[in-house]
Amino acid sequence: MTTAAQDFLRSAAEKSANLTHRHILRKGIDTYNTAVNRGLSRFMNWEAARQKCHEIKFEAINHLDRYLLEFEQHVNERGGHIFWAQNAEDARKYITDLAKRHNVRTIVKSKSMVTEEIHLAAALEAQEIKVFETDLGEFIVQLRGEPPYHIVTPAMHLTRDDIAALFKEKLGDVDTNDPQELVAAARRALRKAFFSAEMGITGANFLIADSGMIAITTNEGNADLGVSLPKIHVAVVGIEKVVPRLQDLALFWPVLATSGTGQPITCYNTLIGGPRGPKEFAGPEEFHVVLLDNGRTELLADPEQRDALHCIRCGACLNACPVYRTVGGHTYGTTYSGPIGSVLTPHLRGIHEFNHLSYASSLCGACTDVCPVKIDLHHHLLHNRRNAVNAHERPGSEGSEFKMFRWVMQSPARLATFGAIGRLAMRMIYGLGLAGTALDPTRKWTKMHAPPRIPKKSFRAQWKSSLAEKK
Amino acid sequence: MPKVSLFIPCFVDQLTPEVGLDMVKVLRRIGYDVDFPENQTCCGQPAFNSGYWNDARVLAERFVDVFRASENIVCPSGSCTTMVRNFYPELLVGNPKFDEATKLGQRVFEFSEFLIKVAKVTDVGATFPHRVAYHDACHALRELHLKNEPRELLKHVRNLELVDLPYSEDCCGFGGTFAINFNMISGAMGDTKAGNAEKTGAEFLTSTDPSCLMHIDGILRQRKSSVRTIHLAQILASSGDEPR
Amino acid sequence: MAQTENPGREAILGRIREALTKPAAHHVAKTTDDIFFPMGDPIEEFQKQCAINNTEFLSTTSVDASAAAIAEIISGLPAGPIFLQDAPILRRLSPTLLNGHKVQWSTEGIPAEESQATITLAETLVAATGSVFVSSACGGRGAAVVAPIHIVLAFTDQLVPDLETAFARLREQGTPEQNSMIVLITGSSRTADIEKILVMGAHGPRRFVVALSPRSE
Numbered sequence: 001m002t003t004a005a006q007d008f009l010r011s012a013a014e015k016s017a018n019l020t021h022r023h024i025l026r027k028g029i030d031t032y033n034t035a036v037n038r039g040l041s042r043f044m045n046w047e048a049a050r051q052k053c054h055e056i057k058f059e060a061i062n063h064l065d066r067y068l069l070e071f072e073q074h075v076n077e078r079g080g081h082i083f084w085a086q087n088a089e090d091a092r093k094y095i096t097d098l099a100k101r102h103n104v105r106t107i108v109k110s111k112s113m114v115t116e117e118i119h120l121a122a123a124l125e126a127q128e129i130k131v132f133e134t135d136l137g138e139f140i141v142q143l144r145g146e147p148p149y150h151i152v153t154p155a156m157h158l159t160r161d162d163i164a165a166l167f168k169e170k171l172g173d174v175d176t177n178d179p180q181e182l183v184a185a186a187r188r189a190l191r192k193a194f195f196s197a198e199m200g201i202t203g204a205n206f207l208i209a210d211s212g213m214i215a216i217t218t219n220e221g222n223a224d225l226g227v228s229l230p231k232i233h234v235a236v237v238g239i240e241k242v243v244p245r246l247q248d249l250a251l252f253w254p255v256l257a258t259s260g261t262g263q264p265i266t267c268y269n270t271l272i273g274g275p276r277g278p279k280e281f282a283g284p285e286e287f288h289v290v291l292l293d294n295g296r297t298e299l300l301a302d303p304e305q306r307d308a309l310h311c312i313r314c315g316a317c318l319n320a321c322p323v324y325r326t327v328g329g330h331t332y333g334t335t336y337s338g339p340i341g342s343v344l345t346p347h348l349r350g351i352h353e354f355n356h357l358s359y360a361s362s363l364c365g366a367c368t369d370v371c372p373v374k375i376d377l378h379h380h381l382l383h384n385r386r387n388a389v390n391a392h393e394r395p396g397s398e399g400s401e402f403k404m405f406r407w408v409m410q411s412p413a414r415l416a417t418f419g420a421i422g423r424l425a426m427r428m429i430y431g432l433g434l435a436g437t438a439l440d441p442t443r444k445w446t447k448m449h450a451p452p453r454i455p456k457k458s459f460r461a462q463w464k465s466s467l468a469e470k471k
Numbered sequence: 472m473p474k475v476s477l478f479i480p481c482f483v484d485q486l487t488p489e490v491g492l493d494m495v496k497v498l499r500r501i502g503y504d505v506d507f508p509e510n511q512t513c514c515g516q517p518a519f520n521s522g523y524w525n526d527a528r529v530l531a532e533r534f535v536d537v538f539r540a541s542e543n544i545v546c547p548s549g550s551c552t553t554m555v556r557n558f559y560p561e562l563l564v565g566n567p568k569f570d571e572a573t574k575l576g577q578r579v580f581e582f583s584e585f586l587i588k589v590a591k592v593t594d595v596g597a598t599f600p601h602r603v604a605y606h607d608a609c610h611a612l613r614e615l616h617l618k619n620e621p622r623e624l625l626k627h628v629r630n631l632e633l634v635d636l637p638y639s640e641d642c643c644g645f646g647g648t649f650a651i652n653f654n655m656i657s658g659a660m661g662d663t664k665a666g667n668a669e670k671t672g673a674e675f676l677t678s679t680d681p682s683c684l685m686h687i688d689g690i691l692r693q694r695k696s697s698v699r700t701i702h703l704a705q706i707l708a709s710s711g712d713e714p715r
Numbered sequence: 716m717a718q719t720e721n722p723g724r725e726a727i728l729g730r731i732r733e734a735l736t737k738p739a740a741h742h743v744a745k746t747t748d749d750i751f752f753p754m755g756d757p758i759e760e761f762q763k764q765c766a767i768n769n770t771e772f773l774s775t776t777s778v779d780a781s782a783a784a785i786a787e788i789i790s791g792l793p794a795g796p797i798f799l800q801d802a803p804i805l806r807r808l809s810p811t812l813l814n815g816h817k818v819q820w821s822t823e824g825i826p827a828e829e830s831q832a833t834i835t836l837a838e839t840l841v842a843a844t845g846s847v848f849v850s851s852a853c854g855g856r857g858a859a860v861v862a863p864i865h866i867v868l869a870f871t872d873q874l875v876p877d878l879e880t881a882f883a884r885l886r887e888q889g890t891p892e893q894n895s896m897i898v899l900i901t902g903s904s905r906t907a908d909i910e911k912i913l914v915m916g917a918h919g920p921r922r923f924v925v926a927l928s929p930r931s932e
Contacts, residue, residue: 221919
């Protein structure tokens with residue numbers, strides 16, 4: 001078992017047993033579900049919205065080179081720079097070099113999972129550049145020295161008391177657990193950073209091919225400050241974020257908001273098309289878009305799972321997933337958690353180390369039901385499992401067990417015989433009170449369950465003897 | 472008399488035969504001639520779900536052979552029905568038995584689905600004087616799109632009080648080998664489901680899927696709960712005289 | 716402008732093209748069904764949505780009446796500069812609007828940190844969501860977010876039913892080409908990052924005001 005798999009099991013066991021943590025998650029997700037149900041009622045035809053979104057992303061992803069080139073052309077025409085980063089290291093180097101070249105001392109950053117993916121903040125801090133996370137949730141986990149817990153609500157595992165204690169310790173001027181006051185404290189703390197930063201780093205929710213603009217969605221307005229005040233704006237964006245036309249946002253903005261938080265639309269939907277224009281009096285002098293591959297072309301090359309690149313990072317699948325709801329976001333140990341994380345990570349970071357995430361699912365399908373772009377999420381978990389087996393990435397004992405299973409199941413006589421022996425053995429073991437001990441081959445089951453009642457006769461035996469007579 | 476063949480899941484055959492026997496009882500009561508192709512073993516789902524598609528494929532091909540002569544086929548499990556109807560086509564792409572398997576999938580029905588859509592009955596003459604909550608098994612709900620069918624049947628059972636289960640659509644946590652390989656998570660999910668069942672004050676929790684029920688049952692009994700599990704087929708077979 | 720050095724560009728494009736030689740199957744049916752509910756009266760809908768998203772909506776009969784209403788809000792603010800978009804109509808109305816406060820014109824640069832309010836025009840208003848499109852022409856970057864209150868002076872001929880129409884209107888006007896920034900504002904800045912409890916006034920304004928009247932001067 002890989003280290004990642006071991007860590008997952010350990011963390012999962014710990015979190016599964018933590019009733020307080022499960023309760024916090026349940027409450028948060030209940031609040032989300034109530035809001036989303038309200039949000040869905042604002043659509044006359046939500047299913048049509050999902051189909052249309054899928055169609056638009058299908059077009060974009062399956063002509064990705066064309067649309068990226070169109071985007072690049074417009075960005076260049078408008079005075080922006082595009083850097084094509086093959087991997088995390090290329091992206092980090094470009095940005096740190098840029099920052100050093102411009103003597104950047106302070107950076108304000110808005111929420112971007114892709115910057116987590118490439119571990120950008122750490123690379124900048126290593127160059128003695130101070131990075132301030134400005135999204136409130138990200139700001140909180142940054143103060144705690146933790147990765148984000150969820151791709152949309154990074155601090156959903158914390159109570160107001162946790163946050164109050166944190167702010168009292170780290171910010172000083174706080175002595176309350178009132179959410180309004182806590183938000184005001186964060187605003188005060190970050191204003192100084194906004195006004196002194198030389199560089200603003202954002203992600204982007206969408207890249208618009210036909211106009212060379214990027215779209216950034218926030219409720220807080222932190223990205224808007226970040227793209228207005230500093231001299232340099234850098235946007236780091238996965239190559240899969242492209243949509244063909246500006247008016248595609250007329251659908252994606254409400255859909256993203258509905259699935260992300262249940263709102264009809266998020267408070268600030270911002271389009272940036274370059275540095276400050278020649279007739280403009282405020283805004284950055286330079287605009288850079290770092291287009292990140294980092295394994296996305298691997299996924300693109302898998303036509304069966306290519307639609308996983310449709311993801312708009314709304315977080316709905318995390319909230320729908322009963323496994324996520326039980327173990328939480330940190331347990332996954334990956335940038336992207338929940339069902340989309342389990343589908344993507346083997347492609348982005350290798351099936352050897354991360355196939356276990358695809359197995360850590362009951363395949364209930366709730367994720368597929370809620371995905372606004374209709375990614376076949378739970379079936380892709382099955383596909384990842386098949387891929388792992390075919391690549392010989394599973395324990396040898398598992399393969400032998402299924403060979404045995406197949407052999408038994410190829411013959412009703414063998415099934416009857418092995419079944420009878422198995423049942424006899426289990427009746428004995430349970431009868432002797434040995435359930436859960438080292439002598440119990442079903443102890444992984446009996447650890448969590450009272451031992452099942454074991455029937456004396458199988459269905460087929462009873463069919464043969466009694467029911468056949470009645471005929 | 473209309474005919475129907477029985478598809479008895481391997482674990483029902485070995486561990487919960489009463490579910491199969493009670494399904495037979497109901498089918499006969501509503502006038503069906505029931506046969507059991509004795510050559511059947513397993514649809515292959517455990518191997519398929521774990522990614523061992525080559526092993527699963529062998530069993531799928533075998534299944535097609537076993538049920539070739541059957542007209543309609545009925546199964547007391549949403550997950551096994553799903554395997555044949557929804558996943559055999561994918562598993563057998565490019566295989567000589569692809570067409571046959573796809574057509575076979577259209578003739579396989581989960582038990583409640585069969586009663587409502589094929590037999591077209593909602594009242595099977597059952598009596599079950601108890602308070603009952605219904606758990607939406609995931610495959611039945613999301614792969615076979617069954618939501619109202621089991622509830623419709625339960626509503627026509629005499630003296631049965633059907634109560635709403637909070638979060639009825641949440642997965643119970645069984646998930647096949649998931650319950651073994653990730654038993655802590657599976658147990659926590661089942662624990663949540665068991666707690667929700669207890670909150671309803673129901674005497675029984677029922678569902679279309681015996682695998683879910685086996686999982687929830689083991690957890691309820693470990694909690695020494697007053698709630699017990701019973702398969703839908705067993706409720707529908709009840710005349711009210713059975714000791715419950 | 717010097718082209719950025721891009722050693723990875725060809726490699727990535729090459730990988731994309733190679734990947735796309737394998738066609739993906741289309742699993743999802745296409746649709747031409749309508750997605751959103753049909754619109755009733757746009758002004759009524761705009762008003763309804765503003766109440767939901769915490770936009771202060773002032774419906775007045777004339778531009779001068781809007782200016783007076785805005786002045787009333789300004790009078791209640793602490794001392795400090797008011798940032799105004801440098802547009803002819805706002806120049807004309809500025810004595811009323813400023814109500815004794817110092818002015819900072821958008822042509823002087825980004826709003827000062829101590830600004831008490833920003834007042835701008837808009838590009839278009841969207842009834843379906845109670846939203847306002849502003850661009851960098853509307854006071855420049857930062858005008859919508861620096862001060863604790865952002866006020867928009869808008870006209871009924873700017874109101875369109877939905878986002879799709881709004882984008883068409885922006886396209887017609889050449890807004891994307893002529894501006895480096897466009898923002899769709901829906902209500903006041905907010906966050907639910909603490910226990911999912913909604914709190915107004917995160918980094919952006921706590922108050923967002925739209926004063927709407929017919930355009931006739």
